[in-house]
Structures are given as structure tokens and as C-alpha cells.
Amino acid sequence: MVEALEEKHILFFKNLLGNRIQVGSTIESHYASDHTEDFVFYPSIVLKPETAEEVSFIMKYCYEYDLIVTPSGARTGLSGGALANYGGVLLSLERMNKIIQIDEENHQVTTEPGVVTEALQNAVKAVGLFYPPDPASKGSCFIGGNIAENSGGPKAVKYGVTKDWVLNLEIVLPNGDVMWTGANVIKNATGYNLTQLIIGSEGTLAVVTKIVLRLIPHPTHHLLLLVPFRSGVEACEAVGKIFMAGIIPSGLEYMDRDAIIFTTPYVDDAPNLLKDDHDAHLLIELDGFNLDVLMQECEKIMELVEQYDIDEILFAETEAQKESLWRLRRKIGECVKTHSIYKEEDTVVPRNELPKLLKKVKELEKKYGFKSVCYGHAGDGNLHVNIIRDHLSEDVWNNQLPIAIRELFTEVVRLGGTISGEHGIGLVQTPYMDLAFSEVGLNLMRSIKQVFDPKNILNPGKVLPVKKI
Amino acid sequence: MVEALEEKHILFFKNLLGNRIQVGSTIESHYASDHTEDFVFYPSIVLKPETAEEVSFIMKYCYEYDLIVTPSGARTGLSGGALANYGGVLLSLERMNKIIQIDEENHQVTTEPGVVTEALQNAVKAVGLFYPPDPASKGSCFIGGNIAENSGGPKAVKYGVTKDWVLNLEIVLPNGDVMWTGANVIKNATGYNLTQLIIGSEGTLAVVTKIVLRLIPHPTHHLLLLVPFRSGVEACEAVGKIFMAGIIPSGLEYMDRDAIIFTTPYVDDAPNLLKDDHDAHLLIELDGFNLDVLMQECEKIMELVEQYDIDEILFAETEAQKESLWRLRRKIGECVKTHSIYKEEDTVVPRNELPKLLKKVKELEKKYGFKSVCYGHAGDGNLHVNIIRDHLSEDVWNNQLPIAIRELFTEVVRLGGTISGEHGIGLVQTPYMDLAFSEVGLNLMRSIKQVFDPKNILNPGKVLPVKKI
Numbered sequence: 047m048v049e050a051l052e053e054k055h056i057l058f059f060k061n062l063l064g065n066r067i068q069v070g071s072t073i074e075s076h077y078a079s080d081h082t083e084d085f086v087f088y089p090s091i092v093l094k095p096e097t098a099e100e101v102s103f104i105m106k107y108c109y110e111y112d113l114i115v116t117p118s119g120a121r122t123g124l125s126g127g128a129l130a131n132y133g134g135v136l137l138s139l140e141r142m143n144k145i146i147q148i149d150e151e152n153h154q155v156t157t158e159p160g161v162v163t164e165a166l167q168n169a170v171k172a173v174g175l176f177y178p179p180d181p182a183s184k185g186s187c188f189i190g191g192n193i194a195e196n197s198g199g200p201k202a203v204k205y206g207v208t209k210d211w212v213l214n215l216e217i218v219l220p221n222g223d224v225m226w227t228g229a230n231v232i233k234n235a236t237g238y239n240l241t242q243l244i245i246g247s248e249g250t251l252a253v254v255t256k257i258v259l260r261l262i263p264h265p266t267h268h269l270l271l272l273v274p275f276r277s278g279v280e281a282c283e284a285v286g287k288i289f290m291a292g293i294i295p296s297g298l299e300y301m302d303r304d305a306i307i308f309t310t311p312y313v314d315d316a317p318n319l320l321k322d323d324h325d326a327h328l329l330i331e332l333d334g335f336n337l338d339v340l341m342q343e344c345e346k347i348m349e350l351v352e353q354y355d356i357d358e359i360l361f362a363e364t365e366a367q368k369e370s371l372w373r374l375r376r377k378i379g380e381c382v383k384t385h386s387i388y389k390e391e392d393t394v395v396p397r398n399e400l401p402k403l404l405k406k407v408k409e410l411e412k413k414y415g416f417k418s419v420c421y422g423h424a425g426d427g428n429l430h431v432n433i434i435r436d437h438l439s440e441d442v443w444n445n446q447l448p449i450a451i452r453e454l455f456t457e458v459v460r461l462g463g464t465i466s467g468e469h470g471i472g473l474v475q476t477p478y479m480d481l482a483f484s485e486v487g488l489n490l491m492r493s494i495k496q497v498f499d500p501k502n503i504l505n506p507g508k509v510l511p512v513k514k515i
Numbered sequence: 516m517v518e519a520l521e522e523k524h525i526l527f528f529k530n531l532l533g534n535r536i537q538v539g540s541t542i543e544s545h546y547a548s549d550h551t552e553d554f555v556f557y558p559s560i561v562l563k564p565e566t567a568e569e570v571s572f573i574m575k576y577c578y579e580y581d582l583i584v585t586p587s588g589a590r591t592g593l594s595g596g597a598l599a600n601y602g603g604v605l606l607s608l609e610r611m612n613k614i615i616q617i618d619e620e621n622h623q624v625t626t627e628p629g630v631v632t633e634a635l636q637n638a639v640k641a642v643g644l645f646y647p648p649d650p651a652s653k654g655s656c657f658i659g660g661n662i663a664e665n666s667g668g669p670k671a672v673k674y675g676v677t678k679d680w681v682l683n684l685e686i687v688l689p690n691g692d693v694m695w696t697g698a699n700v701i702k703n704a705t706g707y708n709l710t711q712l713i714i715g716s717e718g719t720l721a722v723v724t725k726i727v728l729r730l731i732p733h734p735t736h737h738l739l740l741l742v743p744f745r746s747g748v749e750a751c752e753a754v755g756k757i758f759m760a761g762i763i764p765s766g767l768e769y770m771d772r773d774a775i776i777f778t779t780p781y782v783d784d785a786p787n788l789l790k791d792d793h794d795a796h797l798l799i800e801l802d803g804f805n806l807d808v809l810m811q812e813c814e815k816i817m818e819l820v821e822q823y824d825i826d827e828i829l830f831a832e833t834e835a836q837k838e839s840l841w842r843l844r845r846k847i848g849e850c851v852k853t854h855s856i857y858k859e860e861d862t863v864v865p866r867n868e869l870p871k872l873l874k875k876v877k878e879l880e881k882k883y884g885f886k887s888v889c890y891g892h893a894g895d896g897n898l899h900v901n902i903i904r905d906h907l908s909e910d911v912w913n914n915q916l917p918i919a920i921r922e923l924f925t926e927v928v929r930l931g932g933t934i935s936g937e938h939g940i941g942l943v944q945t946p947y948m949d950l951a952f953s954e955v956g957l958n959l960m961r962s963i964k965q966v967f968d969p970k971n972i973l974n975p976g977k978v979l980p981v982k983k984i
Binding site: 151152195196197226230235262289290464465468475490493510 | 620621708712720932934956
């Protein structure tokens with residue numbers, strides 16, 4: 047049961063925000079969940095500020111009264127970072143949804159955090175500019191959430207992740223102080239990089255209230271190929287070969303057989319892709335400003351993959367076909383979930399270690415008797431391993447799987463990788479943080495958290511595991 | 516006078532490092548200076564460790580005995596970050612100069628910090644790979660120093676700065692603890708971004724002992740243009756136009772008339788560029804994998820700049836000509852210094868604000884009676900303003916100029932920029948940090964410093980101004 051908030055606190059927030067609050071039983075159920083497994087945690091109150099000033103007032107008040115605050119965007123997260131698992135205040139940034147300024151001359155955009163990522167991309171595209179990071183949830187996630195989790199997406203392989211596009215952030219500290227972390231410039235050697243410290247901190251250090259992003263000219267052409275492999279491990283090997291040839295695709299996605307089986311029924315116009323002997327597919331996108339160059343690269347890629355045991359390559363002829371293939375890719379997570387609750391592991395290794403990682407997954411499946419669906423951003427070594435619940439017993443799910451996951455992550459770290467590429471640590475991955483960082487590193491992070499949030503009121507219990515005594 | 520180190524400390528270091536130390540009068544003079552103005556600060560001892568383990572031993576010892584340590588690379592810095600202005604230990608990383616592994620398959624390199632940046636670039640180029648950041652001092656600076664200062668250089672406009680290429684760092688904390696900050700992957704959403712916190716922290720938080728950098732395929736072609744403008748302000752305006760046309764050059768450098776006058780005599784094969792009516796030049800580089808595409812972009816740029824009042828464009832025909840033009844550009848700072856000591860301001864603004872910044876510099880020159888040489892990375896709004904000492908009186912140099920610089924930086928911040936683009940704050944820019952950050956921001960940074968270095972023994976007095984009471 048969620049603890050009810052004292053009446054005086056409710057009154058304060060009502061005075062500040064009017065009807066932009068929800069309390070107790072009036073709280074809509076979507077505020078209690080994100081996209082992580084099947085968690086449900088109701089906050090005591092939902093607050094919907096519209097300005098940094100209001101966020102500052104809220105934080106000042108909560109700081110004074112030791113009220114726990116969980117910042118929340120669109121709650122599409124996959125690690126539980128925006129879940130109000132201690133109750134308290136859910137600070138929803140949904141009303142801070144304005145694009146403040148598109149600066150065409152300097153190739154920058156200033157936005158509030160509650161803007162849907164795809165809406166932001168479309169707005170800047172309308173003036174010929176490009177904001178590349180596009181997580182699978184781009185149609186519903188907020189740009190503020192992307193900052194919190196340092197989101198990636200398919201284009202990261204060529205264009206980098208969210209952190210590579212952020213110039214400056216306006217933040218509200220847990221005590222209510224408001225500040226800018228940097229400046230609106232590409233080059234900045236002025237003081238410690240607070241901007242980068244905030245990105246990926248999953249709302250545990252500060253609340254982001256304004257964002258300045260850099261942009262580039264929007265590519266004018268893109269090509270898309272789908273390559274069916276008879277061996278998933280060979281598909282992973284081909285990924286490395288493409289890069290070794292000096293080509294940097296704007297997307298290089300891996301989908302195993304089950305990913306396509308689970309997803310095809312839910313995508314209306316999905317092509318009937320799968321043949322009996324297909325083990326995995328690579329979806330390969332090229333983008334740029336010169337179609338001839340792209341066609342040359344495309345031919346080179348075809349030559350490379352034809353050295354493996356593949357079936358016929360599908361070259362997307364129309365925009366509609368491209369869209370449909372991308373929709374298929376983007377919907378995998380959602381469709382697997384429709385079938386069964388799952389634990390989604392967001393492993394990432396140096397690109398050429400992918401075959402080893404995939405072998406390890408198969409080995410663990412046998413050893414622990416679970417089934418997984420594997421897909422993801424092969425181009426940057428980021429493999430999503432969805433372990434599906436299906437008919438697994440309570441005991442296996444709760445007690446055996448954490449051991450299997452620990453074994454998986456141990457291998458990931460041994461291969462030079464880490465335990466989350468783009469989903470964050472949030473609530474569900476904290477027990478594994480000791481694999482990614484030594485106690486020295488974890489203690490540094492704990493002390494940094496303490497600097498920003500000495501009362502531990504902002505999204506406590508996320509990112510950092512409890513210190514062993 | 517430098518305080519002598521107690522005999523027992525000297526003995527400890529001798530036991531640890533053998534002849535890899537210099538003490539007292541045996542200290543060579545180059546250890547007392549970097550490239551900042553004419554500062555000379557002798558350390559009490561110079562230590563030259565060869566392994567992270569030795570660095571750890573040294574830091575443990577210094578931590579125990581409260582000995583001040585200044586990490587030092589090649590001392591090519593322009594803000595005094597590696598000056599031992601409190602005496603104590605100068606920790607020279609010069610012997611940690613091995614490239615540990617070039618991972619061709621994953622496009623990564625692991626290196627020690629004492630490798631000269633150009634040597635690293637050449638080593639990876641030999642296998643077709645590219646590490647883009649190339650500060651003007653690339654022939655002598657160390658990659659470790661580039662990490663410390665978050666160095667930029669001409670290619671930043673297309674490829675970003677040092678921070679955009681670092682995947683992972685091995686660091687030694689002030690208390691001697693050794694740790695890795697991240698993982699060897701492009702995507703990482705695992706915990707706070709300690710890697711980015713260390714980059715640009717100018718050796719005040721930790722000593723970097725190993726570096727993992729990402730690489731990309733090396734471009735196969737590059738073109739170089741030199742465009743003489745009759746108005747420097749128009750040259751700055753043209754910069755914005757090039758980007759607005761959707762072209763991203765791999766270099767876009769601004770050199771004012773005086774920069775060329777000062778430099779030409781010192782570059783043997785410098786072309787005789789300057790005519791009486793030239794006010795400024797733009798040096799424009801394009802790189803890529805397809806010569807036809809580059810030639811098309813080149814023609815587009817020519818069309819754009821021909822809309823301004825320019826003289827004949829020089830298109831570099833040979834590699835030797837390209838080299839000579841770049842040498843001219845790279846040597847400006849050094850040549851101006853040969854003429855006279857100067858204060859180098861490293862202003863950076865959003866690209867299209869450059870004309871306003873240039874006008875402000877000219878206005879301040881008149882108001883305060885100084886002469887400056889302006890040049891830099893116009894493509895990313897980074898203008899170096901070298902205020903030359905010449906015949907300025909002691910009073911103007913020491914008392915008037917700081918006021919002028921404060922006025923300049925105030926305008927820079929007003930335009931959305933900041934006080935250092937790539938040289939860092941180091942020793943000389945700390946008095947101006949209050950213009951870039953509010954006291955809230957500075958206090959956060961001070962607390963972070965305290966977390967890493969509670970005894971304030973690692974490069975104290977750099978980056979952060981003393982707190983006002």
C-alpha cells in the first residue's frame with residue numbers, strides 16, 4: 047500500500063499547481079508503470095509542473111519536508127528508472143512539452159523535456175535539420191527521458207547516442223537551485239563536464255528542465271537491405287566485415303528467428319519474411335547526400351554478405367517498404383511482451399565480440415532451461431536478450447534467472463563490454479552493478495550522488511546498489 | 516624559491532623509481548614551464564613512473580604525507596594546467612609512452628597517456644584507421660594531455676573534440692586507488708559517466724594511466740582551399756553560409772591579417788599570401804571517401820564565398836602545398852609568441868555569433884589600447900584572441916587587461932558561448948570562472964573535487980576559483 051501524503055503537503059501542491067495534480071485514488075494507472083516487466087508502483091501524488099520555476103518550487107518544498115520525488119517522462123523505460131517504487135511524488139514532465147527555439151543558423155534546438163522524440167525530429171527535419179538518436183520508442187518517449195537514460199537506437203552506430211548531441215542542460219537540483227550545466231557550443235573546455243554527468247544519471251542527480259541539442263543537415267537519401275542468414279553467428283560475423291571494409295551504415299540491426307516469429311503477426315503490412323532455414327536477419331541502412339555513393343556502398347555490402355550462407359537479399363524499393371521493415375524491427379520488444387512478460391537484458395560488447403556473446407546466450411539457454419529472443423543494434427555490439435517468462439516456474443524466474451543473468455553479464459564484462467548499452471540501470475539492474483564497476487567506482491558514484499542530493503530524496507534506490515557493509 | 520622536499524621523501528621515490536627522478540637543482544628547466552605566457556614554476560621533484568602501479572604507489576605515498584602532485588604531459592598547454600605552481604611533485608607521464616594495442620577489428624586503440632598525438636594518429640593510419648582530434652601542437656603534445664584538457668583542433672568542426680573519441684579510461688585516484696571509468700563500447704548506459712567527468716578535468720580529479728579510443732576508417736581524400744577576404748567580419752559571415760548549405764568541412768579556419776604577418780617569416784615554404792587589401796583568410800578543408808563528391812562540395816563553397824568581397828581563391832594542388840598551408844596555420848601561436856609574450860584567450864560562441872565576437876574584440880582593442888591577433892576554428896565558433904604584450908606597460912598588462920578580458924568574456928557568455936573552447940581553465944582563467952558558472956555550479960564542482968581529492972593534493976588551485984566568503 048502506498049503511504050498517503052499529509053494533507054498539508056497536498057494543499058501546498060494544490061495551491062501551486064491547481065488541477066495539475068492527481069492524488070490517491072484519482073491517480074491514473076499509467077503513472078504506476080513503465081515498460082519494464084510487469085511492475086506496478088503507485089506514487090502518493092502526481093505533479094505536472096509547466097515551468098522550471100514550478101519544478102524548483104516543488105523540489106525546494108520536497109527537500110524541506112524530505113519527500114521522495116521520482117521524475118517521470120513518458121514511462122517507456124525498460125529498466126524501471128521512472129517507477130515510484132517508494133511512493134511519494136511522481137514529478138511528471140509531460141506538460142513541459144514545448145520546442146522553445148529551432149536555431150537554424152547555428153544548427154541547434156532548445157526544447158523542454160516533455161517533447162516526444164519523434165515530434166522533435168520531425169520539427170527540425172521540416173527545416174532540413176537532423177537529430178539522429180531514435181530509440182525504438184521514438185513515437186512515444188520524451189527527449190527528457192532520452193537524456194536521463196542516455197538512449198541509443200539504431201542510428202547510434204553512425205551518429206552516436208543521446209550524449210553525443212547534448213550541448214547544454216538547464217537543471218533543477220534536489221534543493222531547488224536552478225542552473226545551466228554548460229554553454230551552447232560544440233567545444234567546451236570550461237570546468238568539469240556537468241552536462242555529461244547529468245546525461246544517463248536517470249533522474250537521480252537533478253531534474254532536467256531545458257535541453258539544447260546540436261543538429262546536422264538532414265541526409266537526403268537512405269537505402270535499406272534485409273539479409274536472411276542461415277546462421278545467427280555468421281550474421282554477427284558479417285557485421286564486423288562490413289565495418290572492416292570501411293563502410294559505416296546508419297543502421298545495422300540483428301533479429302533472430304524468434305524475434306520475427308513473435309513480431310510478424312502484429313505488424314499489419316509485415317512482409318512474409320521467414321523461411322524454415324532462416325536463423326537470423328540483418329537489417330542494414332545506409333544514409334547520406336549522394337545516391338551514387340550509397341549505391342556503391344550497398345553493392346560492396348552485398349558482395350560481403352554473399353560470402354556467407356544467406357538467402358536472397360531484400361532491397362527495399364519504396365518508402366512504404368522501408369517503413370514496414372523498420373516497424374517490424376521497432377515493434378519486437380512490444381510484441382514479445384504481448385506474448386509473455388520478459389526480462390530484457392541490454393548487453394553490449396565490442397562489435398566483433400558479438401558472435402561470442404550470442405554463443406554464450408545459447409549456452410545459458412540450455413543450462414538454465416529458459417527461452418530468449420535476441421535482437422538489437424549489432425553495429426555497435428548492443429544485443430537485447432529478452433528472456434521470456436512463458437511457463438517458467440516462480441522459482442526459476444525469481445531465483446534461477448538472476449544467477450543466469452549474472453553469468454551472462456560476467457561474460458559481457460570479460461569481453462570488454464558492459465551491462466547496459468542504452469536502457470540504463472534503473473531499478474532492475476542495480477544488483478549487477480558490481481560486475482561493471484569495482485567498489486572504488488561505485489563509492490565514487492555514491493559520493494557524487496551525495497553531493498547533488500544529500501538527503502537522498504531524488505529517485506532513491508536507482509542506478510546504485512546499496513553499499514555492502 | 517621552491518621548498519625542498521624532506522630527505523625521507525626523496526629516498527622513498529629513489530627507491531621506487533631509481534634514476535627516473537630529478538630533484539632540486541638537477542631539475543631541467545623545461546619541467547618548470549608549459550606554453551602559457553612566460554610562467555616558470557619549478558617543482559621540488561620530478562617523477563617519471565612507467566606503470567599505473569608506480570603511479571598508484573606514488574599517489575598513495577603523497578596522499579599519506581600531503582604532498583602536492585601536478586600531473587604533467589608534454590607541457591604544451593596554454594592555460595597553465597600542468598604548472599607546478601605550488602612546487603611539490605611534478606608527475607611526468609613521459610615514460611608511459613606505449614601504444615598498447617590497435618584493435619583493427621573493433622576500431623579501437625588502447626594507449627598509455629605519454630604517446631605524442633601525431634604518433635598515435637600515424638600508427639592507426641598505418642592500418643587505415645583515423646583518430647581525428649588534432650590540436651595545433653599535435654607533433655609534440657601527449658594524448659594524455661589532450662584528455663586532461665579536452666583538446667579540440669581544426670577537425671572538431673566535423674569530428675568533435677577529444678571527449679567524443681574516448682571510450683574508457685584507467686585512472687589512479689589521489690589516494691592511489693586504480694579503476695576503469697567505463698567499458699570499451701560506444702554505447703554505455705551503466706552508471707554515472709565518470710569517463711566524461713575525467714576528460715577536461717585538467718588533472719585535478721585523477722591521473723589517467725590508460726586510454727581506450729574509438730577510431731573510424733581513414734578518409735581517402737582531402738581538399739584544401741584558402742580564401743582571402745577584404746573584410747574579416749564578412750569572412751566570419753561566410754562561415755555560417757557554408758554550413759547553412761548543408762556542407763560540413765573537416766576544417767574551417769580563420770586567420771586575420773596579423774596572424775599571417777607574424778607567421779609567414781617563420782614558415783620556410785609559406786606562400787606569399789598577403790596583399791595590402793586582405794583583412795582575413797579562411798582555410799577550408801573537405802575530406803571523405805569520394806573525390807567527385809568533394810569536388811562538388813568544393814564548387815558549392817566557391818560559389819558561396821564569391822558572393823563576398825574576396826580576392827582569388829587558392830586551391831592547394833599538391834600534398835606539399837596543403838602541408839605548407841596547414842603548417843602556416845598551426846604555427847601562428849608559436850610565431851606570435853616569438854614576437855612577444857601574449858595572453859591567449861580561447862573564446863567560443865555559437866558559430867553564427869562570430870561576427871559579433873570579432874566586432875567586440877576590435878572595440879576592446881580601441882578602448883583599452885592593446886593589439887590582438889585573432890585566428891582559430893571559425894567552423895565551431897572558437898576564436899583565439901592573442902593579446903600581445905609588446906610595449907604595454909606593467910600597469911596595463913597586470914591591471915587593465917584583466918578588466919578588458921572580463922568584458923570580452925562577458926560578451927562571449929551573453930552570446931551563448933563560454934570562456935574556453937579547447938585550452939582549458941588551468942591556472943590563468945580561474946578568475947573568470949564566475950562568468951561561465953553561477954556559484955551553484957561552481958560549488959557543485961568544488962564538491963566533486965572534494966569527493967575525488969579530499970586532501971586537495973592533486974593539482975590544487977587549477978580549474979576552480981577560490982570560494983568567495
